[in-house]
Amino acid sequence: MTSRIFYAAAHVVATSDTGIDWEATLRFRHHLWSLGLGVADAMDTAQRGMGMPWEATKELIRRSAAEASSVGGLLACGVGTDQLPPQSQSLADIEAAYLEQLQVVQEAGAGVILMASRALAAAAGGPEDYHAVYGKVLSQVDSPVILHWLGDMFDPALQGYWGSADLDRAAESALALMHEHADSIDGIKVSLLDADREIALRAALPEGIRLYTGDDFNYPALIESGSHALLGIFDAIAVPAAAAKAALDAGDTARFRELLDPTVPLARHIFETPTFHYKTGIVFLAWLNGHQEHFRMLGGHQSARSPEHLRRLYELAVQAGVIADPELAAARLASLA
Template identity: 70%
Template structure:
């Protein structure tokens, strides 16, 4: 019997998807928005690979999003997902230059401010986020998606809508309670040890972060197996996962240490370690 060998999965091809027409993109978005609204839920308009492939400039983004916002029955959240999370989204809002893309994004928001609850920004750039937050129209929130710098960004006024909060939920809940109570020292104390863990999980290639999130869910007993769609559990190396395990332990995020250790040992054993 051949011993299994743990190695990162092959990179997912980053070829842009077939570009649909703008009308088709609007129709697809509209169907999803209507489904969400009919369920009584709030709408988050995610970034579109199809739109990134089809758009020829800022005006195409403004056309598509303008039509969508006009059909929303309540303010929505717009998501700007950086290319580190998905290479197919490079040049979103009409330019690969971040300053130009930001100007286009702000122009869209200002034109439709009454229909925008807030924007989620996932660019992993704290300085850019702070500048964008200050430039937003009054009443439009900034939801941080910065999994590297979230403690200071939330502390200074960004709202939280973060992938890492799935993995650090107990610490995040306690920290936000401290923040609400005005205990900033306690807030910083709780979140500080979670940052090295988050930066490890979201290190380049960032789009493989889901492997670390699922790995911690498995260690903490939230799922029966460390197994993901399309074999994505192999997207990170065994040394990477071992470091995630160590950092989660240092942050006090292994809710059942005995179970976590047993599962970590089983993963090492099946890989001959």
């Protein structure tokens, strides 16, 4: 029995501000699959919109899909509009951008996550524009997809998504879309860091549509109460997350909470304001744990968090039990001084 679906949104391993270590990047995905986790790739955790250009993203999608196929790993990839230039775009251009990326992911054989679009947030005049664009894209999908509601704490350019800055009205808009296109939607990932709002939205979903929590603050309780998971923090806490999934599948909710609850202080630290810099902490912990040889990120984002923040992150990671090799981690932390 599988009680929940768990996706870990995975980071990319950089060699420089612009270069990607493909071998290490793909090796980390195999690590996640070996634990029994799904991989959500080419998402914001992989620095979409913060250093990862579309040409490199296409390569990531194709490589990850080939590797997933080789081991039977669960994989879904982000479909967005970030190949568009930053200036204002027409709704037709936004539709075309979504469809271009959709073709790449579907041809690669991966599942689809329809990412929130900065271009659409800027161009849309109201809910009807979101429904028009998403309706066109959903009419072209080969199988049900995951929608993505990313709050503005993760990306300020997404404020007012679904057509309103009022989150109640935004939820009504998203629900109307899902009711209209239920056959084309597997679920919706919600990253609002608002547990009560997520629970209310989950209860209102059309039958058969899943709620994938993207709440990196409140995930143990939300998963226990019925949400599936698509989380950036699972990149950092993959081992206890996989063990917790197994416990939940076995009906052992006490063990599930025993494994996941100690990771919450670490998650809240990694995702503290400004939340969109959480990727720095994810990559830092991957480096401490030996998944990559350098603490580097695309666009130089390894400098986005202070040394004090990173030292505290290490302390919380030790307390959470997610340090694989304490000697290696301590030595790498010391090398930052």
